[in-house]
Amino acid sequence: MAQQDELSSSSKHVAAAGNDPNLDTPTPIQIWTVPEAQQWAITDGDSAVMEAETTAGNAGPAGANDDPALGTQFGLAYREKDAPMNQWEVIAIWAIDAFNQLSIAKQQDGRASDRRLIEFDGRVIDADVDTLTFDPDDQIALVTNGDDEMDPDATYFNYDMTVYRN
Amino acid sequence: MSYPETLTADDFEWTPNTAGRETAVATHTVDDDRVLMADLAKPLLLALTVKQTVTVAANSTETKSLDPEAPRVPYLPDPTAGEYNRNAYLVGLYDASGDGSKDTLVTDSTDVQFDGFGDDDDFVREITLSETAGNETEVDLFSVVRAGFARVRRRSSGRDSTSDQLHREDAVRWAFSNPDEPEGNREINWNNSNSGIAGVVGPEQHVDIMFYDGHEVLSVPGDDDADPTNLRVALPFQKRELREAETPAQVREQVRESMAD
Numbered sequence A: 001m002a003q004q005d006e007l008s009s010s011s012k013h014v015a016a017a018g019n020d021p022n023l024d025t026p027t028p029i030q031i032w033t034v035p036e037a038q039q040w041a042i043t044d045g046d047s048a049v050m051e052a053e054t055t056a057g058n059a060g061p062a063g064a065n066d067d068p069a070l071g072t073q074f075g076l077a078y079r080e081k082d083a084p085m086n087q088w089e090v091i092a093i094w095a096i097d098a099f100n101q102l103s104i105a106k107q108q109d110g111r112a113s114d115r116r117l118i119e120f121d122g123r124v125i126d127a128d129v130d131t132l133t134f135d136p137d138d139q140i141a142l143v144t145n146g147d148d149e150m151d152p153d154a155t156y157f158n159y160d161m162t163v164y165r166n
Numbered sequence B: 001m002s003y004p005e006t007l008t009a010d011d012f013e014w015t016p017n018t019a020g021r022e023t024a025v026a027t028h029t030v031d032d033d034r035v036l037m038a039d040l041a042k043p044l045l046l047a048l049t050v051k052q053t054v055t056v057a058a059n060s061t062e063t064k065s066l067d068p069e070a071p072r073v074p075y076l077p078d079p080t081a082g083e084y085n086r087n088a089y090l091v092g093l094y095d096a097s098g099d100g101s102k103d104t105l106v107t108d109s110t111d112v113q114f115d116g117f118g119d120d121d122d123f124v125r126e127i128t129l130s131e132t133a134g135n136e137t138e139v140d141l142f143s144v145v146r147a148g149f150a151r152v153r154r155r156s157s158g159r160d161s162t163s164d165q166l167h168r169e170d171a172v173r174w175a176f177s178n179p180d181e182p183e184g185n186r187e188i189n190w191n192n193s194n195s196g197i198a199g200v201v202g203p204e205q206h207v208d209i210m211f212y213d214g215h216e217v218l219s220v221p222g223d224d225d226a227d228p229t230n231l232r233v234a235l236p237f238q239k240r241e242l243r244e245a246e247t248p249a250q251v252r253e254q255v256r257e258s259m260a261d
Helices: B171-176 B248-258
Strands: A002-008 A014-016 A027-033 A038-043 A049-051 A058-060 A063-065 A073-079 A089-095 A131-134 A139-145 A156-165 B002-008 B023-029 B034-038 B043-047 B049-056 B061-071 B090-094 B112-119 B123-131 B137-144 B149-155 B163-170 B206-212 B232-241
Touching: A002 A038, A002 B163, A156 B171, B043 B149, B043 B171, B049 B061, B049 B123, B061 B137, B061 B171, B090 B112, B090 B123, B123 B137, B149 B171, B163 B171
Parallel strands: none
Antiparallel strands: A002 A156, A014 A027, A027 A139, A038 A131, A038 A156, A049 A156, A058 A063, A073 A089, A073 A139, B002 B232, B023 B206, B034 B232, B043 B232, B049 B137, B061 B123, B090 B137, B112 B123, B149 B163, B149 B206
16 A cells, blocks of 8 residues: 655664765765665655754855855765675766755745755666655665765655555 | 544653653543544644754853754744744743743844754754853753654553554654645645544544654653643544434444554
8 A cells, every 4th residue: 555655864774874074975964764565666756855064063065053054965865685785776866056055945845846846867867767666674865075074963855655555 | 514623742642751661641531422533634743842942141142052952943933034933843941930930932133032944944053142141041942853753643541451553653754744735745644544433532542652762761741740732633533422322332443443453
């Protein structure tokens, strides 16, 4: 049976991970693991709600606060159950500015949602695929590539998904 | 004839949750001669509350960083704008009369008073309280929860008890929904899958509010402390009496057959 749910930083299946700003590759901030007897499906083109915070105040373009630098990129990635630990396949990439310039309350507003659509990267996912389904023990991660260390506990992320319980 | 019925906080029996486990925090049992049906056209409100306590020393000022921060819920009164109210999204209560119950509302002119707020668009992050009467005072602060998930489910009871979900939402989305601004697309309505028999709750079946979070424990009516006055529940239903040809068991059977398998 299919149920609407959210891929969310409040989920009970999420674990915090510290991203590594020294690497040139995207590293995870938060990792979701699909639990036993469930399948998770995420769809191209829904709008996400996100607020990212860094662990330390910074003096980047966004000023001396907890906002990550404006050049920071975020993405969604997945790793299949038996893949090597660092093998994250990034399926969608977006920039921070559409999110951190709006409060979380304003992001709930449908009128401001078009800049926050998550779209699958055509180089990784075929253009005619609009739903990805993940099996038990597959992992999905919120990843980042930027100069700052993110605070996984203060970073808020929310994206619609469908859960199939077997 | 059906008529609208909105389940509010008073219609539920409350139980505190356990951190890290999904718990039924509230249960409503449908009367044995009534049938409820989810009213898809009306907005749902669900603002669950958490409590934190701050002690202010005599004749002094105390600044408290709120943990968790209080979301600025758009449809509740806003204390940072001077709307001190028992229904506000952030309520402070203390014991002014010395009778042991914290039942006096903190405003900007009480013995213990709000002196300032540290806030941004989303959250009140810290508050400053000052004490003017010369007594060390403990203040209970009730705020709307910003963490976790809340979902509404229906449940049949008895030997063949089954349950399924009517609606599920992240707590932040519950907090920032806004039924006063429909054009902003910020109201939360029943999930459309609740049309027809899927949204019907039969006689003596239950409507449960489930809550999960990894570390927050809710403050609910009926536990030992003062009740949270800003707890807000409004779940819209249509209600009708059983028809003469119907028996409760029949209706329950119909509903149960349509539930998750």
